Amino acid sequence: MRGDAMDPRVGRLLEVHPHGLTTAxxxxxxxxxxxxxxxxxxGVLLRLRREVLVDRRVWEASPPWERHRLRALAVAGSLTSLGTEPGQVALSHRSGLVVQDLDVHGSDDEVHGSRVGCGRGHRSGGLWVHAPVPPGQVTDQDGIPVVRPALASLQEAVVHGAECGLVAADSALRVGAATPEELRSLVDLSCLRRDRPAARLVADLADGSRESAGESRTAWLLHLLDIEVECQVEIYGPAGWLVARSDFRIKGTNVLLEFDGRVKYDDRDVLMAEKVREDRLRELGYExxxxxxxxxxxxGLVRAKIRQALARASLRRPA
Structure with missing residues (x-):
C-alpha cells in the first residue's frame, strides 16, 4: 500500500535526501x-517538526539511537543558521555525538544545538539551542557543523547526567576522538555552567579502556556503589599462558566482573567457550x-551479587 501511495517526486527526493526532507x-x-x-x-512521510519530514518506513525500522541521528540530520537540514560563523548553530550534546557515530545512552526526542561563539539559546518545536561554545570547539562532519566529541560528551553530562556523559566520553576516548587531557581542560567553559560538577565527574572517570557502552554503564554503577576496580585485567595461568581478559577486577580481590550485553547465546560453541573460560578462572581461584x-x-541486586562473590573468594586460597 505504501509503495502505491508514494508520489514519484517524493520517492526521488528521499533518494537524494535519505536522512530527511524539508518542506523547502x-x-x-x-x-x-x-x-x-x-x-x-x-504513511509515506513522518513529520518530525512542522517543516521536517522523514521516510516513515526507515524511521520505524530504526533503533532509538539511530532515530535520534535521523532526527538530528533532518533538523540540521532545516536550519538556515547552521554553520561555524558567530551566532550560527552547530549540532551538540547527544545530537552532535550520534552524528559522529559515538555511543549515547538513553532516549531524547529533542535535537540539540549550540550557538557558535555568541548568541542566545532557545527551545521550541523539538529543537533546543544551547549556550554558545567557542568556535574552536566546532568541526565539520559530512558538511554539518558539530561540536567536537570531548565537549559534546561533557555537554551530554550537563543535560542528561554523568552516566550518559561517561558513556559518550568513554566512546570518544576509545576511538581516539578525544583525550583525557582535552576533557579536563574544557570543564570550566561557561557553556557547562548548568551542571559543572557532572562535567567534572565525567572528565575524572572517563577511561578509554572500557570497550562498550555496557562497560561504561557498569563502571558508573560501580562508582555509585563505591567499589574500586581495575579495568581490562589480564589473567594468566601457572605456565604463563593468558587465560582471560576480564572487564573488571575488584581491587585487592580475586573477584572479576564481566558485562554481558547479549540477551541470549544463539551459537552453542560460543556458549561453551564462555563456560570453559569461566571454569578455568574458577580453577585459578577467581570468582x-x-x-x-x-x-x-x-x-541492590548487583551489590548483593558482589558481596556474595567476595564472601566466596575469601574462603579460597589465593590464586
Missing part, C-alpha cells in the same frame, strides 16, 4: 502542501560475577 526541498521539486499532507496521511543490562537497573 519538497516545494522546490514542485510538491504542494496538499500533496505533502496526503503523503503524511498515507566471576556476570552482569547484564537488566542488572544495571537494579543496583
Amino acid at each position: 526541498h519538497l516545494h522546490r521539486a514542485g510538491v504542494s502542501d496538499t500533496v505533502i499532507r496526503s503523503q503524511v496521511a498515507a 566471576v560475577v556476570r552482569l547484564t543490562w537488566a542488572d544495571l537497573a537494579t543496583p
